[in-house]
Amino acid sequence: MNNHRLLTGLLAAALLSEGVYAVAQSRRVMTMEELFEIAETASVQLRPSFSGEEEAQREISVARSAMLPDITADLSLSYIGDGFTTKRDFSDYQKAPIPHLGTGFSLNVTQPVYTGGAITEGIKLAGLKLTAARYATELQRDNIRFTLAGYYLDIYKYTNLMTVTENNIAQARMVLDEMRARHEQGVALKNDITRYELLVANLELQLVKINNTLAILNRNLSVTAGLPDLIEVVPDTAILDRSLPVADEDWWQLEASLNAPSLKLARTGVDISRNAESIVKSDRLPKVGLQAGWSVDGPILVEVPPIDRNLSYWYVGVGVSYNISSLYKTNKSLAKSRVATRKAIESLDAAAENVRLGVNADYVRYLEAYQELKTQEKSVELAEQNYATTSTRYSADMALITDMLDAANSKLDAEQRLVNARINIIYYYYKLLFTTGKI
The missing domain is CATH 2.20.200 (Outer membrane efflux proteins (OEP))
Structure with missing residues (x-):
């Protein structure tokens, strides 16, 4: 009968800790897409990029005024x-x-x-700078979104870890109370009580660290997204139910070559360098x-x-x-411009290589996350079987309370790793979206 009451108490403590946590943390449940939309208009880190676009747009007007x-x-x-x-x-x-x-x-x-093409090439240069500014904004937007996704999923992970830790603390206290009662009856050692008191203290310290980490993550998330300080974001649990595509690597590589903002920016840099060559050449022509x-x-x-x-x-x-001095001065400027163009092309090649390597690494990790999920699903199945067996033996006084505690902890840890495995799939999917410019 005592064993049955203890088992019931363990289950009640677990449910109660989850309920208290939900009440304390349920400030505002938000999806990742909602965070992205808010950051689009409220993120301080994105405003300089928008101002850069406006500045580039004004530069086109300035360049066109040379025709007047x-x-x-x-x-x-x-x-x-x-x-x-x-x-x-x-x-x-x-x-x-x-x-x-x-x-x-x-x-x-x-x-x-x-003017030898100086004005028209100047207008074209201003247009290319506007294009580059837009790609820079796109790249910054993707960086912010991926940063938010990382914070969001980390909050989910640590929230799950906090639940597991709180359950472990509750169960350890139950065992500690049971041991104290047995110690009074003379059937338990003082050393065992001390060992579990130390375990509870370590778990409580771990819980403090988890809460501090969650506070930091929430603060970083709110500031990056441009949310008010009092908003505490709670991840939407429905994100784990999303069905994510598993395309082959060639498809991801093709998408990256077409959409990656870093490649778009590098290609525009090549166009700007070639345009600068044309402007230098115009100095040799009469006006x-x-x-x-x-x-x-x-x-x-x-x-x-x-x-x-x-x-x-x-x-x-x-x-x-006609600027006669251009006959002997322009050669040096033109040589410099050609070197700049070669450098821009080499930078494009390097950027393309980095993107290809990034897509490959992210794709491998993405598939690995699915394999990890299968492994953790099997671990949960085995942990549940072990918990059921140990619970039956404990109810029949055939197992110690420590065996029951170990089985319960193993089950909770397996469930935590299963949730983390699902989160890892989502993380690497968004990492692929980020690398390919589709986030």
């Missing part, structure tokens, strides 16, 4: 002193009165017609532009004596300019 005409206006007002005349040997000084008020106004317009102007100046000082009137004239024409 340059218009300059000059206005001057001056005081002109009297002049003088002399002979060539500076003798026979004579004063030459000049109108003292000098005014001038000019308006000049220059419209670029041909052609339409020119027009109008000016009015006074007084007219080219006449002797000066005429106190305004002289106005206008002009329209075509201007051609």
